[in-house]
Amino acid sequence: MLSLKNVSKIYQNGSEVTHALNDVSFDIEPNKVTVILGPSGSGKSTTLNILGGMDRPTSGTVSYNGNLINTESDGQLTNYRRDIVGFVFQFYNLISNLTVSENVAISAQLKGNKYQEMTEKYLDKVGLSKRKNNFPDQLSGGEMQRVSIARALAKSPKVLLCDEPTGALDTETSQRVFKILKSSKNQDTAVVIVTHNPLVAPIADRVIHIKDGHLDKIINNPSPLEVEEVDWG
Numbered sequence: 001m002l003s004l005k006n007v008s009k010i011y012q013n014g015s016e017v018t019h020a021l022n023d024v025s026f027d028i029e030p031n032k033v034t035v036i037l038g039p040s041g042s043g044k045s046t047t048l049n050i051l052g053g054m055d056r057p058t059s060g061t062v063s064y065n066g067n068l069i070n071t072e073s074d075g076q077l078t079n080y081r082r083d084i085v086g087f088v089f090q091f092y093n094l095i096s097n098l099t100v101s102e103n104v105a106i107s108a109q110l111k112g113n114k115y116q117e118m119t120e121k122y123l124d125k126v127g128l129s130k131r132k133n134n135f136p137d138q139l140s141g142g143e144m145q146r147v148s149i150a151r152a153l154a155k156s157p158k159v160l161l162c163d164e165p166t167g168a169l170d171t172e173t174s175q176r177v178f179k180i181l182k183s184s185k186n187q188d189t190a191v192v193i194v195t196h197n198p199l200v201a202p203i204a205d206r207v208i209h210i211k212d213g214h215l216d217k218i219i220n221n222p223s224p225l226e227v228e229e230v231d232w233g
């Protein structure tokens, strides 16, 4: 389990001080989809970066299975990011001069997984085996995002962190992406989706509402909807 306890984050640029997060506490659990929901500027990405060990809180603690990660050395934090966390970004962040297959393999290799096997397995899962020798700029946005999900999953992450994963995609493509993300919550993986779109909330087991850097409320959903059951508007 991944836990934030009394986490605050202050950014200071010269004389400008931004209180991005104020005393936020919550847990992220395995085998669940957690949606972090809030308007633009509410602190969602800051929260995700802290959960993923890409940033440290100004105060408060972050722990994974009882071990504090915010007090670890840079090297230990690198291990946490490499071994535990998979990231999916809004604009995919694929390496443009590597093929689809190589983009996925490089991530599995970093973790030491059987990389060829994992690459094939997850490209198949996202339905892109036939595109394995293409380069990212030969793919649509939805296809690129599916490659980035395969890349994240090929590491067998315990925590899959997704920052507005469908922010650049149309509704139909978004549904396909959400279906893949939702099905990834098994195998002990905690799936975390950051979004400003309240329509995503019904597919989650848990929705964490963030407002102006504060935890507004946490809603547990014992019967999350399937992606097909949601009215996407």
Ligand SMILES: Nc1ncnc2c1ncn2[C@@H]1O[C@H](COP(=O)(O)OP(=O)(O)OP(=O)(O)O)[C@@H](O)[C@H]1O
Pocket (backbone or CB within 6 Å): 011, 012, 013, 018, 019, 020, 038, 039, 040, 041, 042, 043, 044, 045, 046, 047, 196
């Ligand atoms: N590196 C930084 N330096 C200074 N201020 C920052 C930095 N990163 C974020 N902020 C500020 O912290 C606040 C929260 O930003 P954050 O990106 O976490 O919000 P968000 O909810 O993810 O927004 P969006 O949905 O627009 O991406 C904002 O006021 C933002 O301007």
